[in-house]
Amino acid sequence: MSTLPSDFIHEANTAFKEQDYSTVNEAATTISNMQDKGQLLTKRKQEPDMDFEVSQGHKRSYTQMTPYARTRINKDDNLWQILHGLKESSRIPGVIPHLEPHFTTLNHKGNTVAAYLCSSFTDHISTGLMDLGWGCGYRNAQMLMSFLQHTQQDGDAIIRQVPDVSGIQILLERAWEEGFDPQGARQLQYQVYKTRKWIGTTEVYSILSYLGIRSTILDFHQPTGPNQTHEALMDWIQSYFECSSNSNPSGGQKQQNKTVYFTNRPPLYLQHSGHSRTVIGIEILKDGKRNLIMFDPGRRVLRSYRGTSDEPPLTPTYPEDDMVEPSLTMTSEKYDDETRKCNNSNENVANMSFGNRLLSGITQRTSLPANLLRPFRVDAKAIAKNRQYQLLVLGDVIDERSQGGQLYWDEPKGYLLDEVERQDKKSVASIVMTL
Structure with a gap:
């Protein structure tokens, strides 16, 4: 297996850290200058005293010789009380699940042939007011x-809870103290605790490894x-997604003329500079x-997507900030323009008489499936705007x-590391997909 020491964004973090959206142009110039000087954003320079895995001549056959590290970590009450x-x-x-009817409608219009979606255990989480940027x-x-919190292996949830932003910062510092990355x-x-420093793929990899969770980094350099x-x-x-053992349309038996395939695959973490x-x-x-169908933490979700597929839409809310006092959080009444426009339109139509609604249907522009999917769809042209990507x-x-x-993807191997494998993950390595 071809591997390299991986750091997709550590140099980018240095250039971008503690920046907000008002300084994106300045930061982008810094990144451009770094590229002109020949510094690859996807590689971290190896220092003489570092013990990084540069190549892997053979892969250790997988047999669980020691207990899963997750078992010990999940029982560490002192750790989880801090988080x-x-x-x-x-x-x-x-x-x-709310995305399915929009893809189905586009299929009927002759646009979409098929859509493959990850496990519905994955929640949408947006940036808050104080971590914006x-x-x-x-x-x-x-x-x-x-996803990991709702997934079990060996009779227990893979992760005990989803930490807030400060908790993730604590986990990263704990991982560093133990020798990861x-x-x-x-x-x-x-x-990183109580700072606005950016984290990237290698930091998330180190946090997961510290928690005893298996992950792999793929580098797409060009x-x-x-x-x-x-x-x-x-x-x-x-x-x-296509190779999933559970990629059946709408979660049922595989049938012809179906469009949406719900799989058992976990979501993917996609990074660019x-x-x-x-x-x-x-x-x-x-x-x-x-x-690509993506959750972008910088984009809000329309009210029509909130709640489970079996429940009516919930009252619109904004994500609560993990690092500020409640008085500084954004109130639920402050929708973004897209949400307000959609919600007001739906409410106005609901209050009309039948005759007025019939007339309104002729004159009022309705929300098309393509528009409702806009926060989630990213085409190849948009992906091409960035030269390098990294996938966790x-x-x-x-x-x-x-x-x-x-x-x-090796599905039978599962997500849990034993204690020996966890130690091996202290040196970050990636699989090079494109040179």
């Missing part, structure tokens, strides 16, 4: 953890398709083009390309 759990009002469950890494980590710790000066598109990235994500998002699926269009995958990815095989 504050993410408030339930800050997370939005049940969004993924720097909290995307934390929020995407929380979305991965929401020492170079990343030095670059962030061994401190575009592989026409017009600077990332065909290799799109191909791997499509294969990841300056931002990260959570991939929850992929859409295949009639013309062969593809859209929960679980293990097996690379058999050197033997003429494929690179695939």
Whole structure:
């Protein structure tokens, strides 16, 4: 398996840390200058005293020789008492099932051939008022953890709870103290707690490894398709979801003329310079083009998506900030423009008489499925705006390309590390997908 020391964004963190959206242009200039000087954002320079895995000649066959590290960590009451759990009002469950009818409608219009979506255990979590501009890494980590909290292995939940932003910062510092990713710790000066420092793929990898959770980093260093598109990235994500053992339409038996496939796959953490998002699926269009379906922590979710698929829409709320006093949080009455427009339109129509509603249906522009999916769909052209990407995958990815095989997600191996494997994860390594 071809591996390299991986740090997709540590240099970018140095340039972007403690920046907000008002300074994005200045930070982007800094990143551009770094690229001109030949500093790859996806690689961390190896220092002489660092013990990083540069190559892996053979892969240790998997047999659980020691207990799962998760068992010990989940029983550490001292640790979990320090960590504050993410408030339930800050997370939005049940969004993924709400996407199905929009894809189905687009299929009837001849646009969408198929859509593959990750496990519905994944919650949508947005940045709050006080972490706007720097909290995307934390929020995407929380979305991965929401899946892990609702997933069991060996008779117990994989993770005991989803920590708030401060809790994730505590976990990262604990991981550094135990020897995980020492170079990343030095670059962030061994401190993130109560700061606005950005975190990226390697920090999330270290946190998960510290908690005894298996994950794999895939590096896509450059575009592989026409017009600077990332065909290799799109191909791997499509294969990841299509090959799911549970990729049946609407969760039932596989049938013809079905569009939406709910899988048992965990979400993916997608990083580029300056931002990260959570991939929850992929859409295949009639013309062969593809859209990634993503949860972007910087974008709000319409009220019609809130709640589970079996429940009526909930009252609109904004995610509560984990790091500020309640008096500074955004109130639920302050919708974004898109949410307000949609909600007001629905309420006005609901209050009309039948005749007026009939006339209104002729003159009033209705929300199209494509518009309702806009916060989630990202096409190949938008992905091409960034040259380099890094993907963090929960679980293990097996690379058999050197033997003429494929690179695939190893579902039977599960998500839990034993104590020996956990020690091996202290040196961060990635699989290079494109050179």
